Amino acid sequence: MATIDLGAENFESTVNGNDLVLVDFWASWCGPCRMFAPVYEKAAAAHPDIVFGKVDTEAEQALAAAAQITSIPTLMAFKGGNLVFSQPGALPDAALEQLISAVRDLDVQAALAERERSA
Secondary structure, eight states: OOOEEOOTTTHHHHHHHSSEEEEEEEOTTOHHHHHHHHHHHHHHHHOTTSEEEEEETTTTHHHHHHTTOOSSSEEEEEETTEEEEEEESOOOHHHHHHHHHHHHHOOHHHHHHHHHHHO
16 A cells, blocks of 8 residues: 555544554655655555555644644654654664564553553
8 A cells, every 4th residue: 555645634534544644744844754755665565454644744734733743754653543752853664674573462451551651
């Protein structure tokens, strides 16, 4: 599956309507963003069961602000509508694959229950 463009009109429905969603916050003027793009596209092609979205932070400034994006690229991962990973910086192939495996294996309900016990 190719990446999809996300904006204010489809971000929430995409995140909540799919089991696994990765979101790349980027901008065309950002060198590291341009370096990460082929890595992200390759992963999208290799994992058709995951939604790979991209948010252009220049075009979607309000969405980027709502997501508290302070550095780009920033990669977020959502599982079952829950944010389970957020980190700025471009990831190499191997690190992105490790992240995808970790998100696939994550038991969100157990993690949420543990977070509530710790609070």
